[in-house]
Amino acid sequence: MDKIDCMRVFVAVAAEQSFTQGGRRIGISNKQASKMIQRLEQELGCQLFNRTTRSVALTDIGRAYYERCQPLLDQFDEVEEAVKNRHRTPGGVIRVTAPTGFGEQILTPALAPFLRQYPEIQVNLNLTNVPLSLVDEGLDLAIRVGSPGDSTMMARKLAPMRLVFCAAPSYLVEHGRPQSPEDLGRHKCLIDSNFHSGNLWPYQVNGDIRRVRVSGPFAANTPKAACDMAVAGLGISLTPLYAAGPMVARGELELLFEENELEGVGVYALYPHNRHLSARVRVLVDYLADYCRDLPQ
Structure with missing residues (x-):
């Protein structure tokens, strides 16, 4: 049995936490995987x-070995891929995770033309609002909206992404227009539970970061749901512009406090710092950087 094959089995069993599932993942029996x-x-x-x-x-030793095995196998696969496919387009599986809202509204539509352009590539997309460990979950790439967050990962900023305050004209007529973010504590607010700050909404005044405690009748774990409730006149939302942008363009929502929006917020691609990017992952990251330039800003 080849050492590389044993390493592949080890990585699969570690990722699945099961000899049966790990063996099935690479096409061998439970008994053979254990052996x-x-x-x-x-x-x-x-x-x-x-x-x-x-x-x-x-x-503990196994985890340390796993963290070194995965990038080594990736590099080995990259070498083989480069030799075999010198005159072919990139191919293989890319394992990606992204937030549910961004994944459904932006990433999935973006991937359709990408997969037509690279028919040899297969994307396995895991949409979740729980930040997953790329190493533990065997993932190649994570898309994050906001800030990169994980300092152990390499991060490439794909595009800026404004976090905007918005409300429906009907709400502003009925409840009055707040004059500053501090006034939000006295308004009905629609909470996106993905924000780590929860009901403490951040904003800036001349570069100084401040927060206001808000409350309201609705909370959801996708920004579009909060935007939909804002369109219905139920309150004020703090949301990424990708979710609110179409509604703002149609006049269904109005932006508030644009001068108080946080700076430096963006869409990021994260990958392990010790993992060599394969050609297929590299072309996806480059493609997404081009695609995200056309997002509302």
């Missing part, structure tokens, strides 16, 4: 997994 892991542990002289009848978990 290859045992051989790898014998060669290394250490235990990589803690095993019980119900679970498989990495040991």
Whole structure:
């Protein structure tokens, strides 16, 4: 059995936390996967997994080995891919995670022409509002809206993305127009629960970051839902412009406090700093950077 093959089995079992599922992921039996892991542990002289009848978990040494195996396998695959496909377009699987709202509204429509342009590439997209560990989950790329957040990752800013205050004209007529962000504490507000600050909405005054505590009749974990409620006149929303932009363009929402919007907010592509970017991931990141330039700003 080849060392590279054993490493592939190890990575699959670690990612799935199961010999059965890990073996199935790469097309071998549970028994064969267990045998290859045992051989790898014998060669290394250490235990990589803690095993019980119900679970498989990495040991501390196993986790350290996993964090080094994945980028090595990626580089090995990249070398093979470069040799085999010198005259072909990039191909293979790209594992991507993104926030649900941005994924549904922006990323999914963006991927359709990309996949037509690169028919040999397959994208596995995981939409979730829970930030996933790229290393633990075996992911190639994460898209984040706001700030990069994870300092252990390499980050490329794809485009700026304004966080805007907005309300329907009907709400402003009925409840009055707030004169400053401080007034939001006395208004009905629609909460996007994805914000780490929750109901403490941030804004800036001459570069000084401030926060106002808000409350209201509705909260949701996607910005479009909050925007839809704002259009219905139920309150004021703080949301990424990609969600509110079409509604603002149609006159359904009005922007408030533009001079108080946070600076430096954007759409970012994150990937492990110790992982060599494969050609397929690189072309996707470049494509998304071009695509995101046309987003509302």
